[in-house]
Amino acid sequence: MSKNTLIRALSRDGYVDVIAADSTAMVEEARRIHSTRPTATAALGRLLTAASMMGSDLKSDDASVTLRVKGSGEIGTILCTADRTASARGTVANPLCDPPRKPSGKLDVGAAVGNDGTLEVIRDLGFGEPYAGRVPLVSGEIAEDLTSYFFRSEQTPTVLGLGVLTESERVLAAGGYLIRLLPGAPDRVIDELERCAPLFVPVTELLSGGAGPEEIVKLLLPGFDMEILPDSKREVAYRCRCSRERVARALISMGQKELFRFAEECREEPAEIKCEFCTKKYVFTSGDLLALARAARSEDGSGEEG
Numbered sequence: 108m109s110k111n112t113l114i115r116a117l118s119r120d121g122y123v124d125v126i127a128a129d130s131t132a133m134v135e136e137a138r139r140i141h142s143t144r145p146t147a148t149a150a151l152g153r154l155l156t157a158a159s160m161m162g163s164d165l166k167s168d169d170a171s172v173t174l175r176v177k178g179s180g181e182i183g184t185i186l187c188t189a190d191r192t193a194s195a196r197g198t199v200a201n202p203l204c205d206p207p208r209k210p211s212g213k214l215d216v217g218a219a220v221g222n223d224g225t226l227e228v229i230r231d232l233g234f235g236e237p238y239a240g241r242v243p244l245v246s247g248e249i250a251e252d253l254t255s256y257f258f259r260s261e262q263t264p265t266v267l268g269l270g271v272l273t274e275s276e277r278v279l280a281a282g283g284y285l286i287r288l289l290p291g292a293p294d295r296v297i298d299e300l301e302r303c304a305p306l307f308v309p310v311t312e313l314l315s316g317g318a319g320p321e322e323i324v325k326l327l328l329p330g331f332d333m334e335i336l337p338d339s340k341r342e343v344a345y346r347c348r349c350s351r352e353r354v355a356r357a358l359i360s361m362g363q364k365e366l367f368r369f370a371e372e373c374r375e376e377p378a379e380i381k382c383e384f385c386t387k388k389y390v391f392t393s394g395d396l397l398a399l400a401r402a403a404r405s406e407d408g409s410g411e412e413g
């Protein structure tokens with residue numbers, strides 16, 4: 108059974124839309140790259156999985172969705188971004204954050220993130236100005252915060268489940284489901300959805316029980332005639348889009364003056380610039396930086412993310 112699949116399903120009446128993902132492999136890769144401790148793994152993994160599901164919904168190849176959680180807790184800012192292929196990448200300020208577990212034995216993501224802060228969602232549709240929405244954090248548990256965003260900022264009632272299960276350090280299971288009630292849904296659809304509510308169990312429970320995304324849709328919504336959209340299947344992967352060219356463009360955006368200064372600093376030892384998403388290193392010699400400084404003009408390049 109593959110541990111990196113996302114699918115989307117729509118009820119035949121067209122009112123209920125579901126995305127379900129097994130992101131185990133992606134979250135394990137994120138853990139490996141950032142050497143996160145379990146609570147940080149869970150926080151980053153939940154946000155990555157949400158970004159991947161939201162990304163899969165985008166229409167253009169150039170589009171992206173970025174989620175930024177900035178709470179008052181020790182973990183600091185968590186940032187994830189994804190595109191329509193459902194591949195995602197992310198960073199966490201304090202990968203070692205691992206507060207004591209809850210009395211139930213569950214990882215305390217809410218304590219790590221803190222409930223005082225903001226969740227920001229930036230949708231870049233690939234043209235025009237990106238659209239950004241921001242809501243206060245509800246609990247810092249990520250799923251509740253995003254549910255609040257969907258309701259307050261996009262007026263879409265949703266049920267969102269996100270989960271990461273770790274054993275010692277490794278990721279045993281990770282995934283998510285996003286159930287959306289589409290506009291115009293009649294009362295009978297809302298009632299039926301409410302009847303399904305007791306089935307909305309933690310996604311890691313479903314995954315650990317051997318369910319894949321297709322089964323998850325059936326298990327969550329038995330009362331609905333759900334059709335898996337044929338072209339919706341995606342491979343959920345941790346994929347960084349950094350390249351030497353992108354790093355060079357980011358450097359150019361520093362401006363000519365800063366670059367000349369930086370080139371001077373790097374005369375003895377070349378600059379080593381590390382991608383914050385995948386930790387890949389790019390080396391720029393003083394000569395490289397001088398060439399970029401010459402390329403930098405007053406119309407600075409746009410500040411590209413990795």
Ligand SMILES: [Zn+2]
Pocket residue numbers: 347348349350382383384385386387413
């Ligand atoms: Zn990278």
